[in-house]
Amino acid sequence: MSPIGITLLMLAGLAGFAWLAWRKLALLTRLQPEVRWDHPGQRLRSVLVNGFLQRRMIRREPAAGVMHAVIFLGFMALLLRKLQLIVIGYHEPFTFPGLAGGAFAALKDAVELAVLAALAYAFLRRYVLRPRRLERNREALLVLVLITVIMFTDLAFDGFRFALLAGHDAGIAHERDFAFAGQAIAAQLAGWSPAALGAGYHASYWLQLITVFAFLVILPTGEHFHIATALPALFLRRGRPANEVPAVDLEKMMADDADPATLRVGARTVRDLSWKDGLDVFTCTECGRCKDACPTFLTGKPLSMKWVNDSLKHHLVEQRERLLAPWPPQAPAAAGQEGHGGSAAAPAAPAEDPLPALIGPVISEDALWACTTCGYCEAACPIELEHLPRLFKLRQQRVMMEGVFPHELKPVFEAWESQNNPWGLPQQQRADWARDLDVPRWTDAAQAADFDVLFYVGSATSYDPRGQKIARAFVQVLRATGTRFAILGEAESSTGECARRAGNEMLFQQLAGALVEKLNGLEVTRIVTCDPHAYNTLANEYPAFGGRWQVEHHTQFIARVLGEGRLQLARGARRVLFHDPCYLGRHNGEYEAPRRVIAALAADTPLEFELAGPKAMCCGAGGARMWLEETIGQRINVLRTEQALARQPAVIATACPYCAVMIGDGLKTLAREGEVRQLDIAELVAAALPDAGGHVPPAGPPAADSADPTREAAHA
Numbered sequence: 001m002s003p004i005g006i007t008l009l010m011l012a013g014l015a016g017f018a019w020l021a022w023r024k025l026a027l028l029t030r031l032q033p034e035v036r037w038d039h040p041g042q043r044l045r046s047v048l049v050n051g052f053l054q055r056r057m058i059r060r061e062p063a064a065g066v067m068h069a070v071i072f073l074g075f076m077a078l079l080l081r082k083l084q085l086i087v088i089g090y091h092e093p094f095t096f097p098g099l100a101g102g103a104f105a106a107l108k109d110a111v112e113l114a115v116l117a118a119l120a121y122a123f124l125r126r127y128v129l130r131p132r133r134l135e136r137n138r139e140a141l142l143v144l145v146l147i148t149v150i151m152f153t154d155l156a157f158d159g160f161r162f163a164l165l166a167g168h169d170a171g172i173a174h175e176r177d178f179a180f181a182g183q184a185i186a187a188q189l190a191g192w193s194p195a196a197l198g199a200g201y202h203a204s205y206w207l208q209l210i211t212v213f214a215f216l217v218i219l220p221t222g223e224h225f226h227i228a229t230a231l232p233a234l235f236l237r238r239g240r241p242a243n244e245v246p247a248v249d250l251e252k253m254m255a256d257d258a259d260p261a262t263l264r265v266g267a268r269t270v271r272d273l274s275w276k277d278g279l280d281v282f283t284c285t286e287c288g289r290c291k292d293a294c295p296t297f298l299t300g301k302p303l304s305m306k307w308v309n310d311s312l313k314h315h316l317v318e319q320r321e322r323l324l325a326p327w328p329p330q331a332p333a334a335a336g337q338e339g340h341g342g343s344a345a346a347p348a349a350p351a352e353d354p355l356p357a358l359i360g361p362v363i364s365e366d367a368l369w370a371c372t373t374c375g376y377c378e379a380a381c382p383i384e385l386e387h388l389p390r391l392f393k394l395r396q397q398r399v400m401m402e403g404v405f406p407h408e409l410k411p412v413f414e415a416w417e418s419q420n421n422p423w424g425l426p427q428q429q430r431a432d433w434a435r436d437l438d439v440p441r442w443t444d445a446a447q448a449a450d451f452d453v454l455f456y457v458g459s460a461t462s463y464d465p466r467g468q469k470i471a472r473a474f475v476q477v478l479r480a481t482g483t484r485f486a487i488l489g490e491a492e493s494s495t496g497e498c499a500r501r502a503g504n505e506m507l508f509q510q511l512a513g514a515l516v517e518k519l520n521g522l523e524v525t526r527i528v529t530c531d532p533h534a535y536n537t538l539a540n541e542y543p544a545f546g547g548r549w550q551v552e553h554h555t556q557f558i559a560r561v562l563g564e565g566r567l568q569l570a571r572g573a574r575r576v577l578f579h580d581p582c583y584l585g586r587h588n589g590e591y592e593a594p595r596r597v598i599a600a601l602a603a604d605t606p607l608e609f610e611l612a613g614p615k616a617m618c619c620g621a622g623g624a625r626m627w628l629e630e631t632i633g634q635r636i637n638v639l640r641t642e643q644a645l646a647r648q649p650a651v652i653a654t655a656c657p658y659c660a661v662m663i664g665d666g667l668k669t670l671a672r673e674g675e676v677r678q679l680d681i682a683e684l685v686a687a688a689l690p691d692a693g694g695h696v697p698p699a700g701p702p703a704a705d706s707a708d709p710t711r712e713a714a715h716a
């Protein structure tokens, strides 16, 4: 071999990789700071489980997951082999000594054959099976070919080496005894002349190492940079709920001395994103798993997080010069400060950031507002890339700094401001749904000992006629369990969850402050609600505003009291299919409680969607989409209803007032409301109470009040 040759090849490969990688990584140093090294133990665990063992990928897609894990682990194991080959460049007879060398030779052959099998499946999947999410990609083909070349040339190198040198060197002979694949190839070369063996030996060596270092140089230029960045990205992951909205310091924003050059509310340009956002877009493998159950992708809207990552990645690289230039620029010294005794100059106007805005040139307005914040994309991403915080930052900037948002949101924001609810209906009507039910009101802290739990009804369940039925059914259930409960009645106000998801953090914080103060003032300690959006906000977001309560979703409450033997249900419902609300399942991990309740009242085995549980598709109402027209592609609620009807249910059960409206609306659109019932779990349970006889009300034409007043009110 040639020590000079291997030295030059190594230097060129490493220098090329370092230079190209730094060209990308240097851009991250110009993005916003963020601390990502707390809880190192949990971070290392994630690297081990989802990085080295690839658990997330294998769980969601076993065949493709195992394939990727084999290639990845093979790659890792073969790094040692490449070290051996580099040493051979300086000292040809080099082998790892003793039994370890033999064991390594056998393992190496086994790994290479496994990687070749995985590569064959990768080619088959990408070019024959072609799942919808995989788009045509020349880089992927190049990388598959390069890895295949590396595997074949390594096996061939062993074959030539054993045939040529094993008779002269005891170490190589020992390695040959274990390297079963190389030995088999060597046996096929038995009749070759020493000159032909030597040529094959050198050719396979140099072709392999040139391919290895070419691969290294290509890595930072495309999506396969993730081979270098995926493990660091996993270590630096957020590790908090996907839909946690980045906080905005309103006091700082409103301060008289706020400096517009440094004030940052949400994100306008790529400079406003964090370095982790940048690392994520460079790490995206473009596998497209985030699209599998993404409602916007599946209904033909211009949004999938893979596309967003791709656009941002190209934008970051294109804006390299502007991003690396000093910012904010140094102001020239004012005339009055130059020592000539002149009067002080007026402060210069803040310089305009030369970076283009992201919304418009990089991410379309339609894409920004299409997202339902269902969180599937984050849950499905095998390397835990973070998408939703970025989207929230873009919406915050659009709404709070630029005042640009879909026109349908204007009356909704105004309704919140004037009536504390997005329906714009009078505050005094908030408890009209309970007028004839004689439900106790919690109006004073002195009553805290009188009640076990506060039933927080929420705006959707208070004002929407469909939601009101759910509230009334749940009151029946609460009474059947002997629970001492109360509502806030007319004094209740909205949690502001939708306002926050729509980017109106100022409005959200006003609503949050008022509600937290009220609940704390009443000394509430336990809350139950039928609305998973309210549940998420009360349980996960209000602690940051001083709220500390034990919160249960009504399905959790019912499952618990069933377990305690405090509720008896008659079995009667048949062919019940449960739709998982994103804000209960994906965002709060609760998949079992609703299923336990349905199992307790069903007369046959409950049905499941094809996209169910962690893979469930959103109904289309989250992320403030409830209030927006849907003008692009198929309507999400209609697709979800079609998915339901494919299972031939008698009842589509929901556990969220928004889902109830969306699925009910889907049944109407598809003219199936006369055959299939849509019921909340509270309604199913109320129908299964012994007094009610356990009979699910039959499907029939929609009642006048179950039209879609929610949307009508929003669009009025």
Ligand code: SF4
Pocket (backbone or CB within 6 Å): 290, 293, 294, 295, 296, 297, 303, 304, 305, 370, 371, 372, 373, 374, 375, 376, 377, 378, 387
């Ligand atoms: S949060 Fe849901 S709707 Fe939004 S991009 Fe992700 S998967 Fe699609």
Ligand code: SF4
Pocket (backbone or CB within 6 Å): 283, 284, 285, 286, 287, 288, 289, 290, 291, 305, 306, 309, 380, 381, 382, 383, 385
């Ligand atoms: S964001 Fe994650 S799931 Fe989506 S394409 Fe990138 S790596 Fe794959």
